[in-house]
Amino acid sequence: MIYSLIIRMCLEGLYLFSEDAISQKNDFFGKRDIQVRLEEIEIDINALQQTGEVKTSDAFVDNIIFMDKCVPSITFVNGITHTFAYKLLTDSKSAAPAKMQCGEYKDAVLEQLTQNGLTSRADLQRTTNITREGTYSLLAELIERQLGIKTDQSTLTRCE
CATH class of the missing domain: 1.10.287 (Helix Hairpins)
Structure with missing residues (x-):
C-alpha cells in the first residue's frame, strides 16, 4: 500500500x-x-x-530447551544449534581453603603416596581436585609433619 x-x-x-x-x-x-x-x-x-512489542531475543532465537534447570541447547533463527556441556554436580568438587585441605585430603594423599610410591604434584592435584597452591601447601604440611619425604625432584613426594 x-x-x-x-x-x-x-x-x-x-x-x-x-x-x-x-x-x-x-x-x-x-x-x-x-x-x-x-x-x-x-x-x-x-x-x-x-x-505487538517484539523482543530482541525473538528476532534471532528460534528455540530454547530447558532440562533440569539447565539449558542444554539453543537453536537460532538461521538454523545453528548451540549445545552446552554441563559437569554433573556429583562429579565436581569445590576447592577447599588451604588451611582446611590437610585435614580433608590427608588420607587421600597418603593413600596415593603409599600405592604409587613417588607421586608428582599434578597427580596429587588430580586426585584431590584442589588448586596448585593448595597442593603445594598440603605437601609442605605433610613433609613438615614428617608424613612424606621430598626427593631430589621438587614435585615428587613419597610416603615412608
Whole structure:
C-alpha cells in the first residue's frame, strides 16, 4: 500500500510538470487523500508498536530447551544449534581453603603416596581436585609433619 502511494505521488509529480497540467482541484484532493492515508498508516504503526512489542531475543532465537534447570541447547533463527556441556554436580568438587585441605585430603594423599610410591604434584592435584597452591601447601604440611619425604625432584613426594 505504501508503495502504491509513493508511485502515485511520483506520477502526479511528473504529470504536474508535463504540458498537460493537472487541475488545482485534482491536485488539492490528491494531496489531501495522500495525507489522510499517511496519517492512517502512522496510526496503524503506532498501534502495532504498542501492542505487538517484539523482543530482541525473538528476532534471532528460534528455540530454547530447558532440562533440569539447565539449558542444554539453543537453536537460532538461521538454523545453528548451540549445545552446552554441563559437569554433573556429583562429579565436581569445590576447592577447599588451604588451611582446611590437610585435614580433608590427608588420607587421600597418603593413600596415593603409599600405592604409587613417588607421586608428582599434578597427580596429587588430580586426585584431590584442589588448586596448585593448595597442593603445594598440603605437601609442605605433610613433609613438615614428617608424613612424606621430598626427593631430589621438587614435585615428587613419597610416603615412608
